[in-house]
Amino acid sequence: MDIKVKFIVGALHETGAREMFIEFVGDLGIKPRYKNLLIDVVNECGSLPLVIKIVACALKDRSKDRWETALNELRYSAPENIADISRSLYQSLKMSYDSLESEEQKSLLLLCGIFPKDTLINADELLVYSVGQG
Structure with a gap:
């Protein structure tokens, strides 16, 4: 199953979500010191391919401290006065914007x-x- 199909079918299973994240984040995703962070960040993405891509691209080539900050942002940011947007999508878009x-x-x-x-x-x-x- 290629990436384009994954975007269409919705949420990924746990392994597929991690593999997709690693594909976009690059070499940092396979480093042992990032392993637990990677698992937590992917879980916060809700296994949604679009969210995984946004977050992984924002974290590519970033420090472990930035990953930890991103995890906290994903956990604790929430949309205010925005109807009809999922929490995980809002969080990933906000993090992507803030990382510019x-x-x-x-x-x-x-x-x-x-x-x-x-x-x-x-x-x-x-x-x-x-x-x-x-």
Whole structure:
């Protein structure tokens, strides 16, 4: 079963969820000192492929301390005033956003979010919105 199929079928079994996480996080996922953290982080992802991908990509090449911080963020952040969003999806999106390294990256992500799904975003139009936003 390839990754594309996994995204369609929903939650993964425990082993599949861990394998997928390791595939996206890279070499850190197989280091013994990360093993328990990896298990806990994957469990917090609720075995949901999209959440696993978001979290793993945010943790790739990050320190063990960052993994521990991420685990706490996943455990304790919760959506406020947002209806119809799962806790694990909200937590992973928040962690992914927070892990962006600059305010410019965060601004660009938020600007891209105003466009409808599957829209080809024109760079000139994005620039207009960016200048308008300051």
